[in-house]
Structure formats: C-alpha cells, structure tokens
Amino acid sequence: MSTLTKQNLFEGFLENSYADFTQVREEGKNSFLSQGLPTLKTEEYKFTAITKKLEQSISELKAAKPFAVSEDDVKAAIPSGFDGTVLVFANGHLLEDQCINVEGLDFSKLSDKSETALGSIAKVEKDPFVALNQASFDQGIHISIPKKEIVEKAILLLSFYKANEGQVIQPRVWIEAGDFAEVSFISQSVNLSDSSYFVNKVVEIKGGLNSQIRYYSLQNEGSNAIEVCNTETNLLQDSRFSSVTISLSGDMVRNNLNLNLLGSNSEGNMYGIYLLNGKAHVDNHTNVDHTIPHAESNELYKGILADHSRGVFNGKIFVRQDAQKTNAFQQNNNILLSEDAIVNTKPQLEIWADDVKCSHGCTTGQLDEEALFYLQARGIDKVQAKGLLLYAFAGEVLEHIQNDSFKTYVTELVQERLGSKF
Incomplete structure (x- = not known):
C-alpha cells in the first residue's frame, strides 16, 4: 500500500467545497494549514505519533459516505432496558428514519442551519484536528434543550461506522442546554468495518445558568480504527457538568476533553477508564480552566493495560488570578499487566490565585x-x-x-x- 506524506496528507481532501458555513470553513482550513499536523516534537502530542499512524494506515483520503442501517442493527446496539431518545448516525450522517422517541426534542442537521455558534467553544487554533473538522465536516447535528426543561430520560447518540480503507469520518455535534435545564447524553459507537479508517470528531457543549449536563462516551472501535475526539464545554454560573469516558479498543485513540468554568459556583466532573490490550494506544488529554471564584472540579482517570498497549494521560488544571476559592482535584491511577505495556502520565497544575484548594497525583503499579x-x-x-x-x-x-x-x-x-x- 502506498502511503501519504506529511506534505500532501489532507491537502487534496480540503479542496472539497461546501455551500454552507463558508466563512467558518475557511477559518478552519486556514488554521489547519497554518498549524500543520502534529509531530512528536509537538508538546501536546509528544507521546502519540498520530501523524505517522495516519501516513502508515491511509493511502487515499476520501470522506466516508452514509449507508443504510437496518432496524435490527439499531435494536441490537441499544443497551437493554434503555427507553430514551435514540438518534442514529451512519458515518456521521443523521438517519432520521431510524431515530426513536424524538417527539419534543429540538434537533436538526447543522447543514440545515443558516446561523450557528459553530466553532465558538472549540476554537480552531487550539488543535489542528478541530480546525480540520471545521473546514471539512459534512453534516453535523444541533441539539437544543430549552430553558427550564428537565429531560428525564437520556438521549443516546448511536453512531455506526463503516468505511473503506483510508476514509475519513467527521462527526460534528453542537449541544446547548438552556438556563435551569437538565439532560444526559450517551455517545456510543458501533464499528461495522475491519478497515483502517479515521474518525475526527468535535463536540461543543454549552451549559446555561444553573443547568445540569451529563455526557457519557463509550469508545469500542475496531482494532484498525484511528480516532481523535475533541469535546469542549462552557459552563455558566451554578451549572454542573459530568463526563465519563470509557475507552475499550481502537488502534490509536486521542481524546481531548476541555472544560471551561465561566461562572461562580459551577462544577465540572471528569471521569475516565481505559482498558487496553494488544497494541492499542489511547491518549487522554484533559484541560480544566478555572476563570471565576467559587468553582470546583473533580477528575479521576484509571487505566488497565495489558500486552503491548500504551496509555497516555495528560491532565491540566488552570486556576486564573481572579479564581479565588477554587477547589480542584485530579488523580490518575494505572495498573500494568505486562512488562511490555507502557503508560505516560503527567498531571499538571498552574495556579495564579492564592486562596485555593488544589491537588493532583498519579500512580502506576501492578496487581x-x-x-x-x-x-x-x-x-x-x-x-x-x-x-x-x-x-x-x-x-x-x-x-x-x-x-x-x-x-x-x-x-x-x-x-x-x-x-x-x-
């Protein structure tokens, strides 16, 4: 199989033209071309050679197209006993005829919207893969929870992936919860292909005043899948956000989870578990930004690694000068079941305020x-x-x-x- 080089990787792919979001896409394209793909000399990617992996695994870049998913496939993928709303996607495209219990839910394709806040939370300059997604995502979805609405049953975002060798899947999700709203989301992927393909996903979440948002993500990709997922959340005063990320498989997976605490008495909770075997590589990068006094964050990630697998954890907590009375806690624990398994862990605190309670730590050991x-x-x-x-x-x-x-x-x-x- 011929491989692509760093010089031409994605260049031809970005020439695709879209009629919608012209300015937004142009910003993404220019930012991506300016940043370039990360290398091992890029500090944020020093333990994850994703560009090399893409070069080795992809011979010709094409956007993966949607495909038919049967009703039986959908039913088989839904967790037993789940009775909430199910939004079904095939290679990032919404399959409206397969969605379940959608009455009363305000959602639409991003491509159907003439105006959007797309890119206002997940900034293109923060990561080249955010820029790539913004420049060339195909459809995307917008979900809005109205002010004061309590969504009692969770919303399942069920994504089916089936792609030929070297194809790119770029899901884009915009979620907004109004003031005093409450909602839970479950993001679950189902792999239907043994080929090497690349998922480049961006999720933007906006929480209003006194809102409560829970976001659970299950990554159970095929052994040849490469995935980058950028999730960024803005929280206003008195709001709460909790995430749980479960990574079980994939060739190389990179999760960037960023949480911006923009209001007093806001709270962010970030939890994760990665169970790796074979040659799987999972990299979790988290970033919590405390900008306002009287906010709290809690973070716990755990990893179990076997065979020749590799795990990476890099957690950053920023406490800005005005963010007095901050409580921020972070912990990463790992168990290695093999002498060949590797974990690189780097918890970080940057504190400019003096009246705070912060701690971080990591452990790596055996059973x-x-x-x-x-x-x-x-x-x-x-x-x-x-x-x-x-x-x-x-x-x-x-x-x-x-x-x-x-x-x-x-x-x-x-x-x-x-x-x-x-």
Whole structure:
C-alpha cells in the first residue's frame, strides 16, 4: 500500500467545497494549514505519533459516505432496558428514519442551519484536528434543550461506522442546554468495518445558568480504527457538568476533553477508564480552566493495560488570578499487566490565585499479589480473583454513570474484558 506524506496528507481532501458555513470553513482550513499536523516534537502530542499512524494506515483520503442501517442493527446496539431518545448516525450522517422517541426534542442537521455558534467553544487554533473538522465536516447535528426543561430520560447518540480503507469520518455535534435545564447524553459507537479508517470528531457543549449536563462516551472501535475526539464545554454560573469516558479498543485513540468554568459556583466532573490490550494506544488529554471564584472540579482517570498497549494521560488544571476559592482535584491511577505495556502520565497544575484548594497525583503499579493470594485462599480461582481485583479498581469510575441501563451495559462489557463476570 502506498502511503501519504506529511506534505500532501489532507491537502487534496480540503479542496472539497461546501455551500454552507463558508466563512467558518475557511477559518478552519486556514488554521489547519497554518498549524500543520502534529509531530512528536509537538508538546501536546509528544507521546502519540498520530501523524505517522495516519501516513502508515491511509493511502487515499476520501470522506466516508452514509449507508443504510437496518432496524435490527439499531435494536441490537441499544443497551437493554434503555427507553430514551435514540438518534442514529451512519458515518456521521443523521438517519432520521431510524431515530426513536424524538417527539419534543429540538434537533436538526447543522447543514440545515443558516446561523450557528459553530466553532465558538472549540476554537480552531487550539488543535489542528478541530480546525480540520471545521473546514471539512459534512453534516453535523444541533441539539437544543430549552430553558427550564428537565429531560428525564437520556438521549443516546448511536453512531455506526463503516468505511473503506483510508476514509475519513467527521462527526460534528453542537449541544446547548438552556438556563435551569437538565439532560444526559450517551455517545456510543458501533464499528461495522475491519478497515483502517479515521474518525475526527468535535463536540461543543454549552451549559446555561444553573443547568445540569451529563455526557457519557463509550469508545469500542475496531482494532484498525484511528480516532481523535475533541469535546469542549462552557459552563455558566451554578451549572454542573459530568463526563465519563470509557475507552475499550481502537488502534490509536486521542481524546481531548476541555472544560471551561465561566461562572461562580459551577462544577465540572471528569471521569475516565481505559482498558487496553494488544497494541492499542489511547491518549487522554484533559484541560480544566478555572476563570471565576467559587468553582470546583473533580477528575479521576484509571487505566488497565495489558500486552503491548500504551496509555497516555495528560491532565491540566488552570486556576486564573481572579479564581479565588477554587477547589480542584485530579488523580490518575494505572495498573500494568505486562512488562511490555507502557503508560505516560503527567498531571499538571498552574495556579495564579492564592486562596485555593488544589491537588493532583498519579500512580502506576501492578496487581496486588497479596490480595490475589487472599482471594485464592478462599476458593476463588486465579483468573476470577484477578478479574475481581481489576473490576474493583475500575468500578470506582463506573459508579459515576447515573443511567442504569447504560451502566449495566458498560459494566458487563468491562467485566467480560477483565474476566470478573461469573
């Protein structure tokens, strides 16, 4: 297979013309061409050689087209017992005829809107892949939760991916929750292809005054999939945001999760678990920006790595000079099950205020042999004992999922992976 070089990678792809968002797309294109693709000399990507991976895996860049998804495929993918709204996508395109329980939900294709705040939260200058998406995403979706509306049942964003070798899928999601609104989202991907393809996703979330937003993401890609996901959230006064990111597979996955606390008494909670085997590579970069006094953030990411897998965690907490009375906590813990598994972890604090409570830390180790022996001494075989200990380690993150059907579904996936399911 011939490979593309850094010089021409995406150049021809960006020549595609779109009738909508002309100015926005031009800004994205110019920013991407100015930044270029990241290399290992790029500080934010020093442990994740995604450009090299793209060069090796992609021979000809084309946008992946939508495809038909059967009703049976949709039903099979929905977690058992889930009865909320389901929005179905095929390669980033909304399949309106397959959506379920959409009555009363205000949503539309981004391509149907003449005006939008697209790009106002996820800035193109922050990351070249945000710029690439803004320049060349195909359709996208806009979801709006009105002021004071309480959406009691979660909204499932069910994305099916099926692409030929070297194709690009670029989902774009804009979510806005009005003042005093409450809503939960579940982002779940279903892989239907063994080819090497590239998912470049951008999610922008805006939380109004006293809003509550929960966003759960399950990444269970094919072993040849390359994915970059940029999620950025703005929170105003008294608002709450909680995210849980579960990464189970993929060739190379990069998650950029940015949280901007823009109002007093706002709160952000970011949790993640990555279970890696084979040669999977998952990189979680998080950024919490405290700009206003009296705000709080909590962050916990855990990783279990086996075989030749590699995990990266880089968490940044910024406390601006005016952000007095800030509480910010961050922790990253990892277990290595193989001598060949690697984890690079870098928790960071940058504090310009003096009246704050902040902490960060990381641990990397192996399974507790004494605890393993204790369980075996009580009649539990070694495989199940190991699985139980690993699940106890991972389960702390899963406890933050408040949707029962999705929590059960993810728990079963994790238990099956760890061998703790009886």
